[in-house]
Amino acid sequence: MRKILIPTDFSDNAMNAVRYAVELFKYERSDFFIMHAYADEVYDHNTLVSREIFEELKKTVQKNSNKELAKILGETQKISPNPRHTYQTLSSFGTLIDEANDLVDKENIDVLIMGTKGKTDDRNLTFGSNTLQVLKYVKCPVLAIPNGYRYDQPKKILFPTDYLIPFKRRELKLLSTLTKSFRSTINFLHISKFEKLSIRQEDNKAFLEESLPHAELRFHRIESDDLTKAINEFIRDHEIDFLVMVNSRRSYLESILYQSTIDRIGLHIKIPFLTMQNLQRY
Numbered sequence: 001m002r003k004i005l006i007p008t009d010f011s012d013n014a015m016n017a018v019r020y021a022v023e024l025f026k027y028e029r030s031d032f033f034i035m036h037a038y039a040d041e042v043y044d045h046n047t048l049v050s051r052e053i054f055e056e057l058k059k060t061v062q063k064n065s066n067k068e069l070a071k072i073l074g075e076t077q078k079i080s081p082n083p084r085h086t087y088q089t090l091s092s093f094g095t096l097i098d099e100a101n102d103l104v105d106k107e108n109i110d111v112l113i114m115g116t117k118g119k120t121d122d123r124n125l126t127f128g129s130n131t132l133q134v135l136k137y138v139k140c141p142v143l144a145i146p147n148g149y150r151y152d153q154p155k156k157i158l159f160p161t162d163y164l165i166p167f168k169r170r171e172l173k174l175l176s177t178l179t180k181s182f183r184s185t186i187n188f189l190h191i192s193k194f195e196k197l198s199i200r201q202e203d204n205k206a207f208l209e210e211s212l213p214h215a216e217l218r219f220h221r222i223e224s225d226d227l228t229k230a231i232n233e234f235i236r237d238h239e240i241d242f243l244v245m246v247n248s249r250r251s252y253l254e255s256i257l258y259q260s261t262i263d264r265i266g267l268h269i270k271i272p273f274l275t276m277q278n279l280q281r282y
Helices: 012-024 039-043 051-079 096-107 129-137 169-182 199-211 227-237 252-257
Strands: 002-007 030-037 085-092 111-115 142-145 156-160 185-191 216-222 242-247 273-277
Touching: 002 012, 002 096, 012 030, 012 051, 012 111, 012 142, 030 051, 030 096, 039 051, 051 085, 096 129, 111 129, 129 142, 156 227, 169 199, 169 273, 185 227, 199 216, 216 227
Parallel strands: 002 030, 002 111, 030 085, 111 142, 156 185, 156 242, 185 216, 242 273
Antiparallel strands: 142 273
């Protein structure tokens, strides 16, 4: 049974992520958890002036959350009346990161799926603030779906890696399942001036090959001083339709996500983006 968490802020972008998720896992028995975390809506409300109003507002927001989740559930079951799928909805009074991580631990979630942006939908940003925080801090794989992206089977996958960090077998198994279902090709991209790999890199590369037996694997090396430019160009030149990166200390993705401001991120992603979380952050 695959377990999938989908946070929602009730935006069109969030609903688009739900549609993508049920299509992506239509061949698998899956349990979907659709969650709305609403603490910020209560704490940041402009009428919050006393404890009594706080408790009243909390009940009102929870009631509205339950109502909106019921709408999403009804729409999802119409879109995908799949006997392999079950659904649970949750209204959670807490922050998105805390509630997501609690559910990931409690339910042993396999992957979290959400839109790259929510209600704000700032065209100048690659990721909305909530999505960026989830990519950084949630302790399970995260699949971000761009605004308005219509589902298409992931056939050409790009996986940039320097082969320096160990990979998690469970997360590679998730990728293996997807590639087996869709007969995908995975393109591993090593951005380096050096052709020869170290023993550590060779062993990690061999582990990738062992863990992905059903996919066609292709290995590329290019020289570039600009990581994000190299990835963007490879996506364009090879018509990539699905991007995979690992989020850990000293990884390619960390150097992109952990810049000083959100709008400096140069990875302009217009395809589904799966991040694997190799290290817990503190």
